Amino acid sequence: MVKIHIEYLNDLHCKVTHGPSGQSFLTDAPLDNQGKAEYISPTDLLAASIGSCIATIMGIKAHDMGVDLEGLKIDVTKEMVHDPHRRVGKLTLEIQYPRRYDSKTQEILNNVVKICPVTRSLDPKVIFEPIFSFADEK
Known part of the structure; x- marks a missing residue:
């Protein structure tokens, strides 16, 4: 069990x-929801959480298989919807090997997106779209 402390400033x-680490960071509401976007927003953290979780689980799997994954890049695009309440509607992950x-x-590596704990914790209404590519294709 991990405890995260949040203080409204x-x-x-x-x-x-x-x-566990004592590391801190600040969040702010996004521009389209009364914030100034001076810091990462809570829903942006969700997007970052998915991307870093997938990269971490891929790293574990790659390590176990003796595969070098250094240089893996993931860009996450988050789209919000109102249906009727504001929520994350779609997460597109551009995963570049x-x-x-x-x-x-x-x-095996592509299937990691299905077993990432953060991905598995998403509401089924969130559209999740992984797109895979390779560095030599860009």
Whole structure:
């Protein structure tokens, strides 16, 4: 169990402190929801959380298989909807592998997006779209 401490500071800013490490950061509401976007927003953290979770789980799987994954890049695009309440409607993940792998390794790594704990915690209404590419394709 991990404890995260959140303190509301004012002006839609919160200070978030990670219990085990003591590391802190600030959040702000986004521009389209009365904020100033001076810091990352809570829904942006969700998007970052998914991307970093997938990269971490892929890293674990790659390590277990003896595969070099250094240089993996993930860009997450978050789209908000109002239906009727404001929520994350779609997350598009552009996952760029640093190199090509054999088909079995590629399939195993691609399937990690389905087992990432953050992905599995999403409401089924959130559209989740992973797009895979390789560094030599850009």
